[in-house]
Amino acid sequence: MKAISLLGVGICGGALIAAGCRKTNFVDKMAFKSAINNYYSTRQDCVWPSPVKFPVQADTSNYEQTKGYDALTDTGFLVRKAAEKKRFLIGSKQVNDYDLSDKGRSSWTAEQTQPGYGNFCFGHREVTTIDGFSPADVSDATQYSVSYHYDVAGVPGWASTVEMKTAFPGVAMDMSGQQSAVANVVKSDSGWQVNSVTPTD
Known part of the structure; x- marks a missing residue:
């Protein structure tokens, strides 16, 4: 019985190799989340789209x-x-x-580049969920397109009033928790870096 079992294992192993068996692909989505949050950490959301x-x-x-x-x-x-x-x-x-x-x-x-200009800023974006990435079937790619949802962190009380959200629809939208985007992330010597971000809403 033992001989038969070992033979079965050998045949099964051979079949897997013949079929091109390889270890399951694994992509660390949390690394993507960290990279996108780092990108957002130096970019504030403000009430006006430009100063x-x-x-x-x-x-x-x-x-x-x-x-x-x-x-x-x-x-x-x-x-x-x-x-x-x-x-x-x-x-x-x-x-x-x-x-x-x-x-x-x-x-x-x-605004450092335009004397006299500026904005009222109320926080920075923060990823809530990583929804997917492409290519999804490659674990060792050096570039991915990552889709995700985000919210705004560090919002002060003045920015979350009904009056502000009514006057500035963009502020209300940013704090809705329903915003989504796609980031192009590229692998570097220091980890994943965001190359570009495109809103999808």
């Missing part, structure tokens, strides 16, 4: 123009002053002048 400059003036009759500034005024980051803007031949219109308050200056993130 702005203060003081700024907005037409009081244009809600889309004033809603963001008014929400930031309610947080204490801006001061608002009513004014009147003269218009050639057609009279004048009511405007609001907005500028940074002392509280706002302490939370302001200045």
